Every structure is written in C-alpha cells, then in structure tokens.
Amino acid sequence: MSDNHHSDGWFDKPENVRKMLRVFYVICGLLVLVDFIVHRHVYHDWENIPAFYAIYGFVGCVVLVLIAKEMRKFLMRGEDYYDE
Missing domain, CATH: 1.20.5 (Single alpha-helices involved in coiled-coils or other helix-helix interfaces)
Structure with missing residues (x-):
C-alpha cells in the first residue's frame, strides 16, 4: 500500500x-x-452615521494591525533564540 x-x-x-x-x-x-x-436603537448620535459599524470595525482592525507591527519591534526574539 x-x-x-x-x-x-x-x-x-x-x-x-x-x-x-x-x-x-x-x-x-x-x-x-x-x-x-x-x-437600530442607538445610544450616541454618531451611531446614526450610515455604515457606522462597518467603518468602525474596519478602522479597529487597521489600528490593531498597526499596533501589532509596532509591538513586534520589542517583542520579537532572534531567530536562534532557543538554540543558545
């Protein structure tokens, strides 16, 4: 086989x-x-903006990626970190 x-x-x-x-x-x-x-039952006036939640989600994802790119600079270990 x-x-x-x-x-x-x-x-x-x-x-x-x-x-x-x-x-x-x-x-x-x-x-x-x-x-x-x-x-929708809104609590704040800005929630009345058309497609507010789609825009909010997109901006939130972009901000997360940008923050992660900056965090990578001080969190990343060397390629041979475990081989030392």
Whole structure:
C-alpha cells in the first residue's frame, strides 16, 4: 500500500479562493445595505452615521494591525533564540 495519496485541499485551488472572496464581499455588501433598512436603537448620535459599524470595525482592525507591527519591534526574539 502506498502512502502517496496526496490530494490538494479545497482552498489550495485559486479559483475556489476567488469564489469564497466574492461570497464574503457580497455578504459584507448585503450587511451594509441591511444597515440602511433595519432600525437600530442607538445610544450616541454618531451611531446614526450610515455604515457606522462597518467603518468602525474596519478602522479597529487597521489600528490593531498597526499596533501589532509596532509591538513586534520589542517583542520579537532572534531567530536562534532557543538554540543558545
């Protein structure tokens, strides 16, 4: 019996990744559109800005990435840290 039964995963095919990205983009667009239809009970005036939560989430993710890049400078260990 041979152990050579290597099969590519579903995400290894670029066309499948493109399909999934399109699905995610459509879902994000639909969620932004639903934001204009569904009535929300807001506590602050800035929550009335169209697509506020989409913008808030995007800005939050960008800020997290930028903070992580700066933290990497003093948290990162050398490549041979455990070999010493």
